[in-house]
Amino acid sequence: MTAQQTARASRQKRQQQIVDHVLAKGDASVAELTELTGVSVMTVHRDIAELADRGILRKYHGGVTAQPSTVFESSSDFRLHAHTDEKDALARAALDFVTPGMSLMLDDSTTALALAKLLPQVGPLTVVTNYRLITEELRAVEDVRLIGIGGEYSRTHDSWIGLSALEMIKSFSVDLTLVSTSAMTGTMTYHQEQEIVALKRAMREAGSLSVLLMDHSKVGRSALHRLDPVGAFDHVVLTGPVDDELVEGLRKQTDVRVVTA
Template identity: 85%
Template structure:
């Protein structure tokens, strides 16, 4: 009888998959959470929550720290693709609409694994025939049914954190291309330098920029005035930088000494030249 009761009470608990999804949804919504908070949320033991957190961290979905877990980026760790998808969607849409102005039918285009590039990918069928090269799974899903898009996927080692293909084979494939336009984003920038937390991603993004005859950097305002562990490329190495406000006037003035910088609003505001 005791065994039947235990089985009955256990069946009322969420499955491991549903419990872990509950944890992920909660952390993505809040940015971070303590172990005690997640234990109360799920109704399971502290040890079970620790196992769930360890597995989710190994899969690159969440990041562990002492006493809790986070989806937020730091100077050392980038946030997961799932978290970035929900951050600043209006600003990414504005950046994407501005980036359309650099494209014409028949062009070849390389897009990185940023969610800002994904926002642009959603608009590409408006342009007409294009060849798109990308290492981001979500961009391939977005464009695979678009009739006018010739889609080339960069292969390599799959990263669950970034939901993209990276590594040496991906890097070599990117270096084999020469495209009309490359559009990328990254984690942080100052008025003179761009940054990313992971050296492997730095190599991929740098190779993408070098593969484009024209390079465009798209950055929402939350990334400006910050740095991360690894230097990516100088601001001057990009042909165009597109930002969303607010950006300090002094920072804009310094950037504009180095390259073309445009500031776009999230509504119907005009581009600031």
């Protein structure tokens, strides 16, 4: 192995160490990461800058975080380990909308992934998705006809996005679309990225019925881009605790179900 290859391998190993640490804790200071990796402060800053450019982590003054903000969506890796009990509860509730023979469209949310893990127990289904982890989950299931949405691969979302993906989504008409998003208020849903908004909106429009799945941490928040009004979804499933007044307001717009994790 050449010196250049050795340096590259060392950098990749160190950056993976940083990512694993931040994903586990949610955030970390530069000083903390310097002590963790045993390299200089400047080297840690360069690593952080590279990871931020790749959309894996988000920089702030003095440190780095994997937590979402109004303009930054957490990576798929981080979301996989967040609010898992709530996502499992949402998945079980969402299964009530699924019957054998249906065609489903699932987005690249980790909540949809939790549902995908339950689909083999339903029976024959056609599943359309742009999320790599859902395709991995279902690719060996004989009763599932699996259709992958192609496009530009996003490492942050671990899914296929972009214009090609959008055009492919618009070519489908499915029985049921199930999606999640980053934030919602009493009247509107949101996401941090305009490109993802276009995909999720097209997915909702592709379904004869649409279901929005949201854990309680996303409720009462907004993000940079408006997705769709709450009333645009046929059903909304939430995990508690959720403010009773907010739920009452939501129910004036659409069917709302609150489940317990």
